[in-house]
């Protein structure tokens with residue numbers, strides 16, 4: 001059988017016949033099977049006699065997609081298509097990437113994950129249980145893939161899904177969604193990938209009490225059992241699939257960095273929330289600084305939400321500042337990280353987490369700053385007032401945290417404030433673009449984690465760029481697969497950030513030229529990013 005959508009005539013050897021072919025979404029072409037293929041695969045009489053082209057199928061499927069009443073129904077429709085005819089699914093998503101990305105990925109995927117057990121139709125991926133580590137090998141083998149057949153595994157333990165927290169086994173859908181983006185955006189072969197959920201239990205009462213919940217019905221495993229399970233997974237996956245990149249997604253803050261640090265020098269692995277997010281943020285900051293006309297090293301950064309993503313962002317900003325010639329100490333001093341107890345300070349002995357410690361400010365430095373006793377600590381508003389940031393980044397999962405007084409205060413001191421509310425899904429964004437433009441008289445340079453519609457402000461249309469790690473991981477993964485990389489290094493991440501920033505700057509310049517302006521004018525910047533794929 002030739003592969004549709006490829007210019008070369010790739011050949012698939014197919015052992016199954018008849019219904020077995022139609023039931024396998026990787027093989028099924030439905031009404032697009034040619035007469036010859038129908039004869040060869042014993043399909044004559046099993047599909048209606050008419051033969052459609054893939055173009056016809058795509059047109060029909062798109063019309064069906066548009067008939068769905070809401071985003072969740074569209075997501076369910078696409079999942080069913082994915083389960084039925086994978087080639088057609090990717091054709092559709094690729095043809096309508098900007099339109100469908102919010103459905104197969106954030107924000108709709110958050111709803112799909114929350115409703116995983118209620119909406120369940122059929123399994124996809126590999127489900128590994130902490131209660132049966134002895135089954136890891138047979139479960140991975142059950143995928144039917146041989147040692148050389150796997151390029152990439154996206155794995156989650158479901159504890160820190162986007163900004164919505166612990167959703168247990170339903171987390172498998174974030175692994176499925178990330179892999180769909182790898183394929184739709186970078187062309188990674190979906191047959192050489194695996195989504196995996198490590199089901200270590202859940203601490204969400206609502207799931208434990210739900211009779212339909214499909215995961216392990218107990219609290220999350222303790223640290224020893226957890227670590228042993230992760231180790232068994234890494235060891236077994238590495239042995240069975242030695243070429244596979246291990247992508248970690250949406251782990252809780254207590255584990256994400258520990259796991260990355262334990263394996264980053266032993267396997268080809270990366271944590272998307274720490275490193276992918278760090279890289280996309282750096283890309284946004286590089287292009288934002290350029291648009292604002294401020295040398296990178298002269299920026300002052302406030303990161304609100306100093307967890308997995310926030311500190312991953314801080315690390316890459318610090319390294320980028322060091323690359324401009326600052327010492328590590330000088331670079332770190334340009335970063336102010338604020339978490340649930342306020343500005344990170346060295347005297348927060350009971351609450352400061354290990355990975356936050358490098359960014360804790362000296363208590364004497366902030367001695368006179370206003371505190372909020374309810375935190376208790378120095379609140380974001382006071383940090384913005386004192387620091388006068390040029391860049392404000394949100395990774396807190398606290399919708400609306402960048403309120404009008406905070407943003408107006410920032411904009412009093414920054415001609416082009418770079419504001420990046422990166423939290424997902426949409427309702428958890430620290431601010432919405434329309435408000436940011438209004439509060440800054442159109443001066444803010446904005447990119448958001450989830451997609452937002454264009455904003456009309458003062459006679460201009462502002463296209464809102466996205467700062468989502470989805471701009472990084474597809475290319476990073478494809479590059480690592482193509483190069484057969486043995487490790488994912490910090491330099492690769494920096495190269496990815498530079499590449500996205502360069503595309504963003506080029507697209508901003510193009511838009512400015514199209515608007516007949518010699519260079520981007522304040523208030524007229526349409527986008528910090530243009531979607532850089534296809």
Ligand SMILES: NC(=O)C1=CN([C@@H]2O[C@H](COP(=O)(O)OP(=O)(O)OC[C@H]3O[C@@H](n4cnc5c(N)ncnc54)[C@H](O)[C@@H]3O)[C@@H](O)[C@H]2O)C=CC1
Nearest residue numbers: 162163253305306307308309339340397423424449468469
């Ligand atoms: N745009 C993108 O590409 C990405 C966005 N994110 C988003 O960032 C957010 C955080 O994700 P993670 O870092 O993985 O979660 P996390 O749980 O590791 O970090 C969240 C941090 O926010 C802090 N926080 C909670 N309430 C707060 C408050 N009221 N004030 C200040 N800080 C508070 C928590 O203590 C924690 O340290 C999520 O909404 C997620 O969707 C994460 C990864 C990528």
Ligand SMILES: CC(=O)C(=O)O
Nearest residue numbers: 161162163273424469
């Ligand atoms: C985008 C992403 O990885 C997150 O929000 O967790």
Ligand SMILES: [Mg+2]
Nearest residue numbers: 162249250273
């Ligand atoms: Mg994530």
